[in-house]
Amino acid sequence: MKRFALIGFPNTGKSTLFNRLTGLSQRVGNWPGLTVELARAKILLGGKMVELVDLPGVNDLTGYSDDEAIVRDVLAGTAFDGLVLVLNSSQLDRQLPLAIQVIASKVPCVVVLNMADEAKSLGIEMDLERLAERLGVDVVLVSARRMQGWGELTGSLGRMAARVDPPVEAVLDALPSGADAIARARTLLPGAWSVPPVLPPQITEKVDHWLMHPWLGVPLFFIIMALVFNATYMIGTPLQDLVSGGLDLFKEHVLAPASSALPAIVASLLVDGVWQGVSTVLTFAPIIFVFFVLMALVEDSGYLARAAYLTDALMSRLGLDGRGFVMQLMGFGCNVPAILGTRVMRERGQRLLSMLIIPFSLCSARLQVVVFFASTLFSAQAAPWVLTGMYVLSLLIAIFTAWVFRRRFAGRETFLIEVPPYRLPGARHLLVRAVGEVRAFLELASTFILVGVVMVWLLTHIPAGENRTLADALGTLFAPVLDPIGIRHELAVALLFGFVAKEILLGSLAVIYGVPEAGLGGALVQHLDWMSAMSFLLFTLIYVPCLSTVAAIRRESHSKAFAALTVGWSVALAWIVSFVFYQTVTHLFG
Numbered sequence: 267m268k269r270f271a272l273i274g275f276p277n278t279g280k281s282t283l284f285n286r287l288t289g290l291s292q293r294v295g296n297w298p299g300l301t302v303e304l305a306r307a308k309i310l311l312g313g314k315m316v317e318l319v320d321l322p323g324v325n326d327l328t329g330y331s332d333d334e335a336i337v338r339d340v341l342a343g344t345a346f347d348g349l350v351l352v353l354n355s356s357q358l359d360r361q362l363p364l365a366i367q368v369i370a371s372k373v374p375c376v377v378v379l380n381m382a383d384e385a386k387s388l389g390i391e392m393d394l395e396r397l398a399e400r401l402g403v404d405v406v407l408v409s410a411r412r413m414q415g416w417g418e419l420t421g422s423l424g425r426m427a428a429r430v431d432p433p434v435e436a437v438l439d440a441l442p443s444g445a446d447a448i449a450r451a452r453t454l455l456p457g458a459w460s461v462p463p464v465l466p467p468q469i470t471e472k473v474d475h476w477l478m479h480p481w482l483g484v485p486l487f488f489i490i491m492a493l494v495f496n497a498t499y500m501i502g503t504p505l506q507d508l509v510s511g512g513l514d515l516f517k518e519h520v521l522a523p524a525s526s527a528l529p530a531i532v533a534s535l536l537v538d539g540v541w542q543g544v545s546t547v548l549t550f551a552p553i554i555f556v557f558f559v560l561m562a563l564v565e566d567s568g569y570l571a572r573a574a575y576l577t578d579a580l581m582s583r584l585g586l587d588g589r590g591f592v593m594q595l596m597g598f599g600c601n602v603p604a605i606l607g608t609r610v611m612r613e614r615g616q617r618l619l620s621m622l623i624i625p626f627s628l629c630s631a632r633l634q635v636v637v638f639f640a641s642t643l644f645s646a647q648a649a650p651w652v653l654t655g656m657y658v659l660s661l662l663i664a665i666f667t668a669w670v671f672r673r674r675f676a677g678r679e680t681f682l683i684e685v686p687p688y689r690l691p692g693a694r695h696l697l698v699r700a701v702g703e704v705r706a707f708l709e710l711a712s713t714f715i716l717v718g719v720v721m722v723w724l725l726t727h728i729p730a731g732e733n734r735t736l737a738d739a740l741g742t743l744f745a746p747v748l749d750p751i752g753i754r755h756e757l758a759v760a761l762l763f764g765f766v767a768k769e770i771l772l773g774s775l776a777v778i779y780g781v782p783e784a785g786l787g788g789a790l791v792q793h794l795d796w797m798s799a800m801s802f803l804l805f806t807l808i809y810v811p812c813l814s815t816v817a818a819i820r821r822e823s824h825s826k827a828f829a830a831l832t833v834g835w836s837v838a839l840a841w842i843v844s845f846v847f848y849q850t851v852t853h854l855f856g
Contacts, residue, residue: 267308268316268427269344273337273368274352275361276323277571277686279380283352283410284320285698304340312424318350326444327367338438341371345433348374348426355379355407356388358459363447365401371436374429375403376422382409384687389462397458411692470687474572483576488658494564495657496650498557503641505552513545531727539723542776551704553637554630558700561599566691570595575685584665585672590620594664597627598657599703601811605818619675621819622832623664625811628657630703631768632807638772639803642787643796656807663808663839718763718770722777725759737778751844752798752852753805761805767812797855801848808840 274280288307305320321340322333351368353361358379365377377398379385385392398405404422408415442450477486521541525533564570573595574588581590589611597604601624608620628636640652725737734742740762741748741755748758760774772786779789790799810816810833820829 268311268314268347269433270316270318270348270350270423270426271341271344271346272318272320272350272352273364274323274378274380275325275354275357275364278323278352278354278361279410280323280352281320282695283378283380283408284318285695286410286413286416288318289698311420312427314424314427316347316423316427324364326364326447327371327438327441328443341373341436342438343435345435346373347429347431347433348376348423349436350376350378350423352378352380354381354384355392356381356385356390356461358455359451359461362451362455363444366447366450367441369401369403370441371438373434373436374426374431376426377401377403377405378419379405379407380410382407382414383412384689387468391460393458397454400454400458411689411695468687473688477569478572478576483572487573487576490564490569491657492654494560495654497560498553498653500650502553502556502637505556506549509552510545510549513548517541517545534727535720535723538780539720539777542719542773542781544719544773548708551708553634555700555704557630557633558599558703559696562696562699563691565595566689566695568686568688571685580665581668583672584668585619585676586616586668590616590623590668593620593624594627594661597624597629599630601625601627601629601815602818605815605822608822615675618823618828619668619671621823621828622671622675622835623667625815625819625832625836626660626664626667626808628660628807629768629811631812635768635771635806636803638787639790639799642790643799656803659804660807663843667835667839718766719773719777722759722763722770722774726778747841750849751805751841752801752848753844754794754798757802761809764806765810765813767814768806771806797848797851800851801844804847805840805844808843809837811836 272280272284284305284307288309306317308315308317310316319340321337324331324334324337326334327338328334349368349371351365353365369375379392379394392407394405394407404425406415406419406422408419477483479486517537521537525536528536570592574592576588577591578588581587584590593604593608604624604627605621608617608624611617611620636653636656637649640649640656644652722737725740726735728736730736730739737756737759741758744758745755748755753761756778757775760771760778763774764771775790776786779786779793781789794802816829816833819832820826823829
C-alpha cells in the first residue's frame, strides 16, 4: 500500500483538504516510534490504495519548534511514496520557501495551492504551468472549502500513486536553510505569481474595524461568546428533552419488561445501574453537537486568531501570549487536544504555564454537568446566564493561576500570529466536525462511563456493615474534607469517579439516588439545598478535569512532578473556592 504525507503551513486549509479527501474514515493514533498522535486514513487514488498521513503544520523544515521536529522525525524515519504540500495561494511570497525545502528532500511531491477563491478575490494572477516547470513538480490550484479544482487534484495524486518507484525516506541533512530557501523562492515567483499594487477592498477590513477595535474588541468578544453559549442552551435543550423522552419510553416499554424475568439483583444492575447511568449521559449528545457546531463556526471563520491578538496584552502580563488564550479556548471543546496544541510554543516555560491553566477550561464533559445543574437550580431565563458565568469563572481561575505561577514558568518568546481573512465554513464541514466530537463522546460512553456507573452501583449496593454500603464508608472517610464545603457524603463517590472522566459524574448521581435521568433533578433538589448543589458544581468545575488530561500533561511535560502539581493545585483551588462560597452563603442565607 502506498503512503503519502500531507504537509503545509498552519492555517492553509490542510485539515480541510484532509477531511475532504478522507471523509469520516480518518483515525488518530500514535505514530510508530513517536509519542505523538497523527491523523491517518486510507483512500483510493489512481487505482491504488493510499494511506494519507496528516502531519502538523510547519513554517520551516529546519526550524526548532516541537511540531517542526516531529515532522522531521516522521519524514526521516518513514519511507513515503509521496508528499502533498498545501500552501495558501494568496501568500506564496511567504510560503514558497517551504516548497523549496520539501522538494529538496528528494521525496516525490505535489504542490497544492489552496484557497483559490480568496486569491481570485484579491486579484492575484498565477501561471501554474510556469511555476510547475520552475519547481519541477506538479502544481494544482484548488479551493478545498468549495472543492474547486478537485478533478485536477485527484488526477495529480493518482499519477503520483501510480508511480512504480520504491518509497524513500526524506533526505534532510542537506536542506536549504530558511534564508537560502527565501532567496531561491524570490527567483521563481516573477512571471508566475503576482499581486496587484493595490488590493481591492475586502469585507474583512470593514468587520475588523469593530471586532479588532482597541477598546471595543474585547467586550465584543465576550458578547459573541455569551451569544454562543446562550444559543447552545436554547437550541440544545429542546433536543435534549426529545432524546430523554425517547430513552424513558425505551426503558418503560422495552427494557423493564425484558428484565422482569431476571433475578432482582441482576435486573437492578441493568436498569438502575447501567441503563440509568448511560442514558443520563446520552441525553447530552445534542448539547455537545450544538456546542461544537457553533464553536467550529467561530474558530474556522478566523475569529479565534483575532481573539489571540486582542488578548495578547493581557496574557503577556501573565507570562503568556495570545496563543495561550487560544489554547484556553480550544480547551472548551476538550482539554487533551489543547494540551497537545501547546507544541507551537518553543519555550518550555510558556508551554508548562499553558498546560497548567488549560485544565480549567470548561470542557464539553463538564459542560453537561453545568447545563444540568443550571437547568435544575435556576429558571429557564436565568440558566443561560449561569452557563455564561461558569465560562467566565473558568477563565478567571485560569488567569489567577497564570498570575500565581508566572515567575516560576517565565517565557520570553516573541509572539507572531497570522490573522486570516474571515471565511464562512461550509455546512458539511461544521456537521462533520460536530458528528466526530459526538462520536468520540459516545465511544467514551461505551468504555469509561459504562465501567464507572457499574462500579458506582456496586459501591452503593455492597454492604459494609452496620446498615452501610461501601459508598457510605467512603463518604464517612472523606467527611472531614467535604463537610466544610457542603458536599454530602454520598457525593464523594461521584467526585472520585469524576476524576476518571467527568462524563461519568451525572450517570453516577443517577445511580446513587436510584432515579432515571428525568427524575435526577428532583432528587438533587430533594437531597441538596441550592447552596450545597452550587458548591458541588464549583468543585466539579475546578478540580482535576479527567485522567486523560493528566496523562496528556505528563506526556507533554515529560515530568511526573509537574503533572502532580497540576492535580494538587486544581484540587486545592477547588476546595478553597467551594469553601469560601459555601461558608459565605450559609452565613448570609443559612
